[in-house]
Amino acid sequence: MAEIDESQTQREAIEVDRSKGDFKYEENYAFDAGVGLSPSVVDYISKVKGEEPWILEFRQKALKTFESLPMPTHWATTDLENIHFDKIRYYLSKGQKPVRTWEEVPDDVKATFERLGIPESERKFLAGVEAQFDSEAVYSRMKEELEKQGVLFCGPTDGLRDHPEIFRRWFGKVIPVGDNKFAALNSAVFSGGSFIYIPKGVKVAQPLQAYFRINAENFGQFERTLIIADEGAEVTYMEGCTAPKFETATLHSAVVELVALKGAKIQYITVQNWSANVFNLVTKRGVAEEGAEVRWIDCNIGSRLTMKYPGVVLRGKGARGEVLSIALANDGQHQDTGAKMIHAADDTTSNIIAKSISVGTGRSTYRGLVHIPKTLKNCRNNTECDALLINEHSRTDTYPAISVRGQKNSVQHEASVSKVSAEQIFYMMQRGLSEGEAMSLAVNGFVNDLVKEFPMEYSVELKRLIELQMEGSVG
Amino acid sequence: MSDSFVIKNLNASIGDREILKDFSLTIPKGEVHAIMGPNGTGKSTLAKVLAGHPDYAVQSGEALLDGQELLGLEPDVIARAGLFLAFQYPSEIPGVTIANFIRAAIVARQAKGAPFDAKAYYAELYAKMDALKMDRTFTARFVNEGFSGGEKKRCEILQLMMLKPKYAVLDETDSGLDIDALRIVSEGVNRMRGPETGFLVITHYQRLLEYIVPDRVHIMWDGRIVHSGGKELALELEAKGYDWVKTELASA
Structure with a gap:
């Protein structure tokens, strides 16, 4: 609003x-x-x-x-x-x-x-x-x-x-x-x-x-x-x-x-x-x-x-599990994160949204596990994993393991890899932002929809942490 | 000259292709100058070179903004020095709202740690959006994401109005605009006209200049200005076509 x-x-x-x-x-x-x-x-x-x-x-x-x-x-x-x-x-x-x-x-x-x-x-x-x-x-x-x-x-x-x-x-x-x-x-x-x-x-x-x-x-x-x-x-x-x-x-x-x-x-x-x-x-x-x-x-x-890899075992009927995760891998760092959803009852739903940012030589890995056995019905999983690469040497890998059987169960999996483009950075710098500020704005934009789920003080703190991380990532 | 934007003998290239060839132009503050010319003569390159785009190499020349040399500066330093470029194809910035983007641009111009008056900011933002007939829900949309051509250009002019540069370069702002959007965008620019601001309006068609009436019109050909005149030059060019430029002006 x-x-x-x-x-x-x-x-x-x-x-x-x-x-x-x-x-x-x-x-x-x-x-x-x-x-x-x-x-x-x-x-x-x-x-x-x-x-x-x-x-x-x-x-x-x-x-x-x-x-x-x-x-x-x-x-x-x-x-x-x-x-x-x-x-x-x-x-x-x-x-x-x-x-x-x-x-x-x-x-x-x-x-x-x-x-x-x-x-x-x-x-x-x-x-x-x-x-x-x-x-x-x-x-x-x-x-x-x-x-x-x-x-x-x-x-x-x-x-x-x-x-x-x-x-x-x-x-x-x-x-x-x-x-x-x-x-x-x-x-x-x-x-x-x-x-x-x-x-x-x-x-x-x-x-x-x-x-x-x-x-x-x-x-x-x-x-x-x-x-x-x-x-x-x-x-x-x-x-x-x-x-x-x-x-x-x-x-x-x-x-x-x-x-x-x-x-x-x-x-x-x-x-x-x-x-x-x-x-x-x-x-x-x-x-x-x-x-x-x-x-x-x-x-x-x-x-x-x-x-x-935070996980949820959905053991009772109608149980819900959710993992929202953001990982930022800076130079020399490796974020190997993900989520596990083990469906063990009917009508259970799970949602995974994972966003990763790789900066410099940073590497981010997503590992997901979604398990819905064939004995269950009306189970649903949604998985989205998005990766953002900042530089040429950044790296991202995705290893989703989804095992879904049975008749009335459904899964949805979306994955994307994007890059902050030179044109985007130029556009933002033309408005007066330094390269570091432009980068952190792009990164904050990338995680924006997830950050909205956070309590206010944490979302603000997270934005500041991202800014601190991006400050040293340019040049 | 401390009260004008002076471009002198500017030579610039991309890769091994020379595009600007001894380009010279002076825009006194408070004036609106238009550059017209066929595609491929270097109009957009000029805009990007002045804004410090890293893809272009400057071989020689000067670009003095109220006496300050812009060439060789980083794009953000050029922007904060007072040069605004309204893009022909503005970039999308997913997840960043217009309100937060413009705000970040304003904060970048303030002294570090200076307080930001959010109330005054929104009051001004809303007033200018009203002037551009932009719905207020626009502030919460992500910069240029999913925008129509007209919305993008309106968003550029909104930023121009909020950032109040000393000089503004409008690169083909009329492209992709219908007649209503053209009128609204032009009104926005006309509101900003005054002794504090100079404009360089780059356009392929004369149409835009019916709404933003220029003080001077320059015709660009092969990397330099080959002919200058008053506002009536745009009409003459429209009537005679770019062949006239090719056959008569370029060879002169």
Whole structure:
């Protein structure tokens, strides 16, 4: 509409300056599991967290699984071989219990948030924020209304200790330990993340958010998230990250499990801006029961290599699954992303819209999996993947795997590759835009219809991130 | 001359093809000059060279905009210096709305970090769209995407009116326009006429010049201007045809 004026939101967004992620604080780690991975490191992590024996057992079993699984280099990039598991720190903690009020948050942590530019108003209004500072949640608070509604919002340690009747049932069930090598790794050494339960019929009005960042060199971050929306419940979860720049590679390997019970809706939003040395290998999957909806909105910017294919298992009749994804691969980066839709009940629908941008020597890969068995009927999938190439050396690949059988099922697949043309850039520059501004405008235009699906503050932030990425891409 | 756009002995080529050959022209600020000529004489090349298009190589010459040399500058620097080119074939920019595009162009002219008055911007945008008889829903459409020929040209003139350049080059703005659109577009240009702006109107036909009445008319042939005159020259050319140029003027 003509009336939409983005100036207000843009001005507000300027206060959230993501470039401020580029700094580092001295750390005094009270707990440090040392370098490398072994059963004793896993013991140590579990002990520090005061976990029950079954969790330790789960971790140790996962470690064995991790060690037994090969690197998936038969289909994925051989760059994975450059991860040196024996040089990574698997656990760091300030030795603190998560705190509930802002006053109790240590000053240096507050200073970090200050530098990240998280606005004062937002800090006070953080409805159930789980801000992960390194591997331990240092700030965990829920607004009163959420508590009254019976919403649980905590870290995995607390969740499994205080509410096993809720979380244990689904923990490691949507994504089993052996799902892939990195899910197994996460299962062995997970630390931090969010465990959320929304009771029946509760519709959480504000998005729940998590801020976190990596800030210790050689430190892998293995957060674990489990969100359960009980029957008819609705929740939006937003995940955003900035990571400071380091000289050596950093591994980030998260596992996110979503469970939408009958008629529930979960929307999970990620805007990631990893520094260019991070291996970001994440497993995300949701289960949608009857009439439920799981929606992934996923933006991958930065990192050395991202491998991430959010999926939805459509387990109940009439369930809906959606993945909207944007990936931007800059010089030397590889975004290997996509989506999985597993139809397992009648009348289920899924939608995948994936847009990728390759800049300079950047490479983007789309991998899609859509599965509709012949026993089902009235299932529908729509897949669109669009790639935009910025320079001569950019690269994009698409690997859609669609297996659809049965009579009354339908799929639709569209793919396109386009290029920002020299004429377009000249046209925009003739209006006074610099080459970088012209590029970022073209890129923002390319992702525009997807960005509209985002909550306002995230869409503005994403535009700014794209601008920052495009600034250095010309010349 | 600090109050005119002076093009002197401009030689430019694309690949190994020479197109502009010692082209010279002076447009005093506040005047409207028209360039007419048959296809292939270098009219559009002139527009693109002046705007700094990277495909063209300039061998020699000057293009002084109020005394500032434009040749060799980047296209965006030329634009911000005050030269606007209304394209014959404007590019589509998918996903970018007209409102945001013009806004970005205005912001690019402001000092870094200067506040943008969105309210005033929309008020001005709507007023100018009204003048061009453009529906307001147009602001939310993507730049030139799916536009008819007339809509594209109107969009170019809207940008011209919003960006208020010192000099504007209109490259075959009449092509693809029906008579109503031609009238509306011309009215837009005429509104901008005044002591602050100079115009170079490139056209193949005399028709446009009935609506945008030029101060001077130049006839271009083989990369240079071969004849100049007042507005009546356009009519003479229309009557005698381009053969007249070929046989009499070009050989002169």
